[in-house]
Amino acid sequence: MAANYWASTQRRHWLFSREKLAEIRENFRERDKVAHTQFPLPDQRLLNIYFSQRKRSELCPPLTMPTELIKLGKRMSTRQQALATAQVYVKRFYTKNEIRHTNPYLVVTTAFYLACKMEECPQHIRFVVGEARGLWPEFIAPDVSKLGECEFSLISEMNSQLIVHHPYRTLSELQPELSLTSDEVALAWSVINDHYLTDLPLLYPPHVIAVMAIIVAVVFKPSQTSFHGSAAPLASAMRDGGMNILAALGDKNGNGPPPRIQRLIAWLAESEVDIKAVIECTQELVSLYEVWEQYSEKHCKELLGRMVKSKNLDK
Numbered sequence: 001m002a003a004n005y006w007a008s009t010q011r012r013h014w015l016f017s018r019e020k021l022a023e024i025r026e027n028f029r030e031r032d033k034v035a036h037t038q039f040p041l042p043d044q045r046l047l048n049i050y051f052s053q054r055k056r057s058e059l060c061p062p063l064t065m066p067t068e069l070i071k072l073g074k075r076m077s078t079r080q081q082a083l084a085t086a087q088v089y090v091k092r093f094y095t096k097n098e099i100r101h102t103n104p105y106l107v108v109t110t111a112f113y114l115a116c117k118m119e120e121c122p123q124h125i126r127f128v129v130g131e132a133r134g135l136w137p138e139f140i141a142p143d144v145s146k147l148g149e150c151e152f153s154l155i156s157e158m159n160s161q162l163i164v165h166h167p168y169r170t171l172s173e174l175q176p177e178l179s180l181t182s183d184e185v186a187l188a189w190s191v192i193n194d195h196y197l198t199d200l201p202l203l204y205p206p207h208v209i210a211v212m213a214i215i216v217a218v219v220f221k222p223s224q225t226s227f228h229g230s231a232a233p234l235a236s237a238m239r240d241g242g243m244n245i246l247a248a249l250g251d252k253n254g255n256g257p258p259p260r261i262q263r264l265i266a267w268l269a270e271s272e273v274d275i276k277a278v279i280e281c282t283q284e285l286v287s288l289y290e291v292w293e294q295y296s297e298k299h300c301k302e303l304l305g306r307m308v309k310s311k312n313l314d315k
Helices: 009-013 018-031 033-038 044-052 068-075 080-093 104-118 125-135 144-157 168-177 182-195 206-219 232-250 259-270 275-294 297-310
Strands: none
Touching: 018 033, 044 068, 044 080, 044 104, 044 275, 044 297, 068 080, 068 104, 068 125, 080 104, 080 144, 080 168, 104 125, 104 144, 104 297, 125 144, 168 182, 168 206, 182 206, 182 275, 206 259, 206 275
């Protein structure tokens, strides 16, 4: 096991540029234009919300209920880190495979099963299949060998590179150094959870994500921001305020932000963290919260169900 992220397969093989990810997805579209026309799917982030959404953070617009992966995790009392690892496995798998040629319900279930083993909270395969069938009886076959076959495919597509480094560890390490309050840590943890709904785990190192989450938590405490059940005010505030605060790194003469945030800025200035990458991550989070307004669980389920049933991917 690679305890050091910098020597890990995650850094060497599973970080992409935005251009490379876009190229991969465009190649999928070009290779099978008919399937893309016949089975249109929602924005990738909306699918991520549908399959991966846990209890929403205080930064997110409200959902009527948590969706697919968290439902499975709750039924089996699974740790958050295992759910996060499962989400990363799904993202990696779909850099190698077009979603329209798979049963995504089976892929999510298999990723969950495999992640539980890797995160040392294993679940019996029959139990996982049984719980998954309880959630999605029309999409998950009772034959456990189907999950076993999918597990082999998942491991093969990831080249047996299954160790995932998460931002949670960096957050815990920085808590005493930055004197983060328990509320700030809790909110930063939620922001980290949210980032798995984007492409960020495939684009940036975990320590950059952790720093971004800390900045969001310190600058945009729920008590300081009024959301009224919408992501729009937060997105606007993050664009206006967050970028200005980060820009203060280069402002030596202005009045500057409050002392609490000045200390964070001073730490950032002295650290070797890529500030540009942190800003890009913040902007990606803004985009997530904006697109979240369009989320409809019913719409996602209908489109995916039609695709899976029409192509007999549930057999």
